Amino acid sequence: MAFATHSVGGTLGRSLWLFLITAGVILAQVPRGPDSLVLASAQAAHAQALFERCSYREAEQWLRRALDSARRFRSSDAVERDTAGSLVARLEIRLAETDKRRRQLDREAAEISRLVSNGWHEIARRRLTQLGPPACDAQFQQLQERLDGPIPEAPATHHSDRRIAAKIGKAVLYLGLLGGIGYAGYVGYQTYKERAQNPSQSQTPKPRPVVLSPR
Numbered sequence: 001m002a003f004a005t006h007s008v009g010g011t012l013g014r015s016l017w018l019f020l021i022t023a024g025v026i027l028a029q030v031p032r033g034p035d036s037l038v039l040a041s042a043q044a045a046h047a048q049a050l051f052e053r054c055s056y057r058e059a060e061q062w063l064r065r066a067l068d069s070a071r072r073f074r075s076s077d078a079v080e081r082d083t084a085g086s087l088v089a090r091l092e093i094r095l096a097e098t099d100k101r102r103r104q105l106d107r108e109a110a111e112i113s114r115l116v117s118n119g120w121h122e123i124a125r126r127r128l129t130q131l132g133p134p135a136c137d138a139q140f141q142q143l144q145e146r147l148d149g150p151i152p153e154a155p156a157t158h159h160s161d162r163r164i165a166a167k168i169g170k171a172v173l174y175l176g177l178l179g180g181i182g183y184a185g186y187v188g189y190q191t192y193k194e195r196a197q198n199p200s201q202s203q204t205p206k207p208r209p210v211v212l213s214p215r
Contacts (some may be wrong), residue, residue: 036070037069037084043065047059050062054138063098064095066091067088070087105133105137108131109139
C-alpha cells in the first residue's frame with residue numbers, strides 16, 4: 001500500500017508560510033535589525049519543516065518557542081504591532097491543529113496495531129488504507145511491514161500446559177471412580193438393609209434331597 005503524500009496543514013499550512021514570508025519582508029525594511037518577531041517567524045518556519053518530516057512533537061516545541069518570541073514583541077509602530085498580533089493568532093491555531101493531528105495519528109496507530117495483534121489483518125489493512133497516513137510516519141511504516149509479512153501461527157501448547165491438562169484429566173477420572181465406588185456401596189447397603197428388615201426373603205433355600213428311583 002502506498003502512503004499518502006504528506007500535505008501538512010492544508011490551507012492553514014500554506015497561509016502560514018505566506019504570512020511568514022510577508023512578515024519577513026515587512027520587518028526586513030525596519031532599520032533596527034532583527035527582533036523577537038523576526039525570531040518568531042524563523043522558529044515557526046523551522047516548526048513547519050519539522051512537521052513536514054512527521055516530527056510532530058519537535059514541531060510543537062518550536063511552535064511554542066515561536067509563540068513565546070512573538071508575544072514578547074514590542075513596538076510603537078502600528079503595522080508591526082498588527083503583524084505581531086496576527087502572527088500570534090496564526091501560531092496558536094497552528095499549534096492546536098498540530099497537537100490534534102498528532103493525537104489522532106497516535107490513536108489510529110494504536111487501534112490498527114491492536115487489530116493486527118488480534119489477527120484481524122484484513123480489517124487493519126482496510127483501516128490503514130482509509131486513513132492514508134503520511135509516508136514519513138515511522139509508526140505506520142512499521143504497521144505496514146507487519147501486515148505485509150507472514151501471518152504468525154498460533155503458539156504451540158507448552159509442555160507445562162500439557163502436564164497441567166494431564167493432571168486435571170487424572171483428577172476427573174479419580175473423582176469419577178470414587179463416585180462409582182460410592183454408588184456401588186450405597187446400593188449394597190440398601191440391599192443389606194432390606195434383607196435385615198425381611199429375614200424370610202433373605203433366607204437361602206435349603207437344597208432338596210436327591211431320591212434315586214429303583215431300576
